[in-house]
Amino acid sequence: RWELPPDWLVWASYSLSKVSDDFGETTVPRTWDQRHALVAGLNWSRGRWGASLNSQWHTGWRRNELLLLPDSTLELAPRNLQAWRNYLSFDARGTWTRPLSSGGALQMYLEVDNVSSQFNPCCADDRIIDGAGGTGLSREITGWLPRIYLIGATWQLP
Numbered sequence: 082r083w084e085l086p087p088d089w090l091v092w093a094s095y096s097l098s099k100v101s102d103d104f105g106e107t108t109v110p111r112t113w114d115q116r117h118a119l120v121a122g123l124n125w126s127r128g129r130w131g132a133s134l135n136s137q138w139h140t141g142w143r144r145n146e147l148l149l150l151p152d153s154t155l156e157l158a159p160r161n162l163q164a165w166r167n168y169l170s171f172d173a174r175g176t177w178t179r180p181l182s183s184g185g186a187l188q189m190y191l192e193v194d195n196v197s198s199q200f201n202p203c204c205a206d207d208r209i210i211d212g213a214g215g216t217g218l219s220r221e222i223t224g225w226l227p228r229i230y231l232i233g234a235t236w237q238l239p
Contacts, residue, residue: 093121109160115139115168131176141165147207149218155209165203170226171196184239192231201225 082092096118100111118139125132143161150156174192181187195201206221 088125088127090124090126091122092124093119095119104160109162110143112143112161114143114161115141129178131174131178133174135172135174137168137170137172139168141167142203144205147218149209149216153209153216155207155218165201168201168225169197169199170194170201171199186237188235188237190231190233190235192233194229194231195226196228198228 082090084090097116098114098118099116100114101108102111118137120135120137122133122135141164144163144165145161146158146163148156148158172192172194173196174190176188176190178186178188201224202222203225204223206223208219208221210217210219
């Protein structure tokens with residue numbers, strides 16, 4: 082964390098981790114294992130006004146893969162062998178604060194999460210389909226948190 086005079090604050094955090102499950106003689110990465118993660122932010126404030134930009138990045142979470150065998154049955158590939166692509170998000174927030182005569186404050190804010198509208202895949206819906214060419218496997222991939230706009234107010238008590 083660094084405070085840059087007169088109105089700026091910069092911060093960052095990095096983590097290195099490994100999470101796994103033991104199944105007898107087999108050890109596999111846990112579904113939410115993220116080996117590397119970085120969170121960083123920039124904050125500006127002057128008087129009643131403030132603005133911030135935050136970023137999050139981490140390596141892709143683990144995922145399972147389904148295999149369609151020649152006899153049209155499904156088999157689960159070795160647990161969590163695959164990984165989603167790396168996750169990236171930028172969030173921005175603007176605030177205006179008005180001190181209240183009672184000693185508290187009223188804060189109004191506008192926030193945009195996932196400003197760059199990154200598609201961060203998280204989930205797969207697999208289905209067996211029968212067609213003229215035989216049986217196949219259809220996969221629909223969905224993602225985490227699209228761009229979200231938030232407008233709100235916070236009442237801070239004295």
